[in-house]
Amino acid sequence: MEKKGSIYKVSGPVVIARNVENPRMYDVVKVGDIGLVGEIIKLDGENIIIQVYEDTSGLRPGEAVKNTNRQLSVMLAPGLIGSIFDGIQRPLDKIMEQSGDFIERGIDVSSLDMKRKWHFVPLINNGDEIKAGSIIGEVDETSVIKHKVMVPFGLSGKIDGLKEGDYTITDEIAVVKNDGKKEKISMLQYWPVRVPRPVKEKFSPKIPLITGQRIIDTFFPVAKGGTAAVPGPFGSGKTVIQHQLAKWSDSDIIVYVGCGERGNEMTEILTTFPELKDSKTGKPLMERTILIANTSNMPVAAREASIYTGITIAEYYRDMGYSIALMADSTSRWAEALREISGRLEEMPGEEGYPAYLGRKVAEFYERAGMVRVLNDSIGSVTAIGAVSPPGGDISEPVSQNTLRVTRVFWALDASLANRRHFPSINWLNSYSLYKEELNDWYEKNTEREWSELRDGAMKLLQEENEINEVVQLVGYDALPEKEKEVLDIAKIIREDYLQQSAFDDIDTYSSMKKQYWMLKSIMMMHDAEKKILEKGVIVEQLQKTKAKEKIARMKYVKEENIGDYFKEIEEALAELEKIEPTSEI
Ligand SMILES: Nc1ncnc2c1ncn2[C@@H]1O[C@H](COP(=O)(O)OP(=O)(O)OP(=O)(O)O)[C@@H](O)[C@H]1O
Ligand SMILES: [Mg+2]
Known part of the structure; x- marks a missing residue:
């Protein structure tokens, strides 16, 4: 008799399973009788090591583990904007509706509303040749953002059956014909979060992200498509800066990834953001914002995933030709999740217990920022701005150091300035922007x-x-x-x-x-x-x-x-x- 996948051992958020069907790295699995969401992160002989995105207490050896045979992916379709997700794109408000403040485990809710109908308007004609990434139509996602509907990757050919109308995200909106084969397209596509979405060309950044914050725009500008780090001790103003950029920067869309230390810090985001007004449009800021929220009481693995979920969604809108500002507050909490999981895996620890690959992971994240020409030839950008909270404010620690190695702007927040109520407490002597030269042209002309x-x-x-x-x-x-x-x-x-x-x-x-x-x-x-x-x-x-x-x-x-x-x-x-x-x- 063929053996079924089952739990062998549980260690906090990490589960070791055996006999899982066809296991591949980064496959999503359902763990235990209640079907917790997990991801295969290591294959070690017969041991299949899984990080679980939900609380694992009560799981026992012997319970079933089933492979979904797909990678940890996000759902991409109209309806993302205005949403508040957890680290693995579960809609927080919907989950809370179902289970109250204490999030039940194994809960199955769709990331996006599957029933809502969107008015789809084609932008090309039947019979036109299309390729992966081609824009075929659009939907008014909110009163300020037009959602461009793109052909999923892997498809090309002649389009047919396009028609204006009201569709759910899974309804067929067209078919692609190629070599006698027909594939149907809906507005929904999936993308694995750990894989950058492909682009045609990456430009060196030449346009500043105008933030309206004087010390930033004047002395330490970040480029659209650039990267910036905001390290600062406790209470020095990291969160306020991130909020200011979310409110005022001249990007089209904001993706805000909150990895909170304290539950109440997240609650603050969840309550303040929906009330913020957009300076540009006078409408709620949520009409061009996506929030991803983790609190310290949510499982660490979901926190680890959250920045990938965030940047994948950012890339998706970039592919429509938008400029996106992605804020992550604080990446230190993300790195700590990485450290905890690495510890459970009994990996050889690097500096201060962080895994030896911390630097690579940080670099991989920031490398997904950029001003790019995408497959459909639109120009879009993702600007990534990460807060770092070094313990005691000492930036010689590994997360700050690895971040500063890859980011090109450094806004050094200073406890003594904050204590003197000098805000923003960006230290003008230590901070720098390596974009200054590249942006000179822009400043000269504009x-x-x-x-x-x-x-x-x-x-x-x-x-x-x-x-x-x-x-x-x-x-x-x-x-x-x-x-x-x-x-x-x-x-x-x-x-x-x-x-x-x-x-x-x-x-x-x-x-x-x-x-x-x-x-x-x-x-x-x-x-x-x-x-x-x-x-x-x-x-x-x-x-x-x-x-x-x-x-x-x-x-x-x-x-x-x-x-x-x-x-x-x-x-x-x-x-x-x-x-x-x-x-x-x-
Ligand atoms: N630009 C600003 N203008 C006025 N006040 C500010 C400004 N920036 C920060 N502050 C003040 O500093 C306080 C702390 O800021 P903030 O919460 O952003 O710090 P933090 O670095 O995120 O702290 P933590 O380490 O706790 O996350 C704010 O509540 C506010 O009173
Ligand atoms: Mg903060």
């Missing part, structure tokens, strides 16, 4: 001519401030030449009136590039004006309470549409400033 000069000038002042402060430590402020006092004066203004930006102020929360330009220009003009009058013998002490300064401090709270007029007022105030004489009163 902002003012003198932009890079202003930007570099401002950064130079910040660096000088740092050096001068070291001197101050030795000799005291009073011993400084007036010229250096003036540098400190302007650097302080750059820090407080430009870099500091409140996420919670209705106006300050977003600055367009135009506003950033006028603000930076005002500050640098003031620097020039001050330098000029110092030459007359005016001292910095006389410059503390000028009208120009007051106006510049208030500039961030000036509405976008008034910024041009406001700049004129600043020019007037600067003209007045120049009238200060050495004999003027302080």
Whole structure:
């Protein structure tokens, strides 16, 4: 008698099974009598090692293990946007409906609504030649996103039977004829999450992702299709930055993968996101957002899978020609899941107990970002931005180090800035963007001519401030030449009136590039004006309470549409400033 697949041993989220039918790496299996979802992650002689995406307590040796013979895949079709999924694309709200807050195990719910009808409009004609990835029609998925329906991979030929109408995602919408064979197409396709979706060509990034966050857009921009890491200690503002980018960045679609430390952090996402308004459209942000949420009380294996689920969905929309911003908060929690599973497998541990392949896994994830030409020749991009939470804020640990090795932007969050309530607490001396050169062209064409000069000038002042402060430590402020006092004066203004930006102020929360330009220009003009009058013998002490300064401090709270007029007022105030004489009163 043929033996049936069954459990041999259980170790937390890892199950060892034997005699599973036709086992292949990454096959999805149903484990135990209640059919928990698991994935084969190792084949070791007769032992088949499975990571299970649900709580394994109560599983016993001898219970059945069945192979589904498919890889861990996501369902791709209209209805993704606005959804809230867990790490293996189960709709959290539907699961909770069925089982209450405590998610039952072995629950079988479809990722997407199979009954809902979508109005499909063909974009090509019957008889047209199509290939994998070709766009054949579209659906209004939400009021802001048109879902392009694409031919699944592996199909090509002549299309037939296309007709406008209302269809569920599994209804036939057309057939593809090839060599006398006919294959039917629906709006639904599957894709294995661990495999990048193919592209024709990858470009070097040339366009910045405009975020409206001054320190990012001005000094440390990330390119569309680029990668960025946000390491920061506890409470330094990682989540707020990710939320700001979700709300304000000029990407078409947001995929937000939340790997929370604490359950309540996730609950916060689940409650705050659906309430967020989209700045561009005035509609709910969820109309262009997909949320993937894991809490610490969800099984670790699902957390491990979540970033793949997220990036696969992002690639799918990229293939329609959209730009996607994918946020992962925090990838440290993901890496810890990897470590836990590796430990259960009794693999040789690398640094700090993380598996030796941590670096490769991190790199593989970020390599899926990019600005690309896809199979249907659309240009789309996935920008990947990962928060990292190094224990104690020390970025010499393996997750930070492996992330920094592959990401090209580093926003270094700083506990001491956060403690001083300087937000965003991005340290301007340690952070960097390796896209700066590649984006220069864009900035030159799309902002003012003198932009890079202003930007570099401002950064130079910040660096000088740092050096001068070291001197101050030795000799005291009073011993400084007036010229250096003036540098400190302007650097302080750059820090407080430009870099500091409140996420919670209705106006300050977003600055367009135009506003950033006028603000930076005002500050640098003031620097020039001050330098000029110092030459007359005016001292910095006389410059503390000028009208120009007051106006510049208030500039961030000036509405976008008034910024041009406001700049004129600043020019007037600067003209007045120049009238200060050495004999003027302080
Ligand atoms: N740009 C900002 N503007 C105003 N306040 C901010 C800003 N960024 C962070 N904060 C403040 O800092 C607090 C902590 O931020 P946040 O929750 O993002 O930190 P975190 O790094 O994600 O922390 P954790 O390590 O706990 O996940 C926020 O609640 C907020 O009060
Ligand atoms: Mg956080």
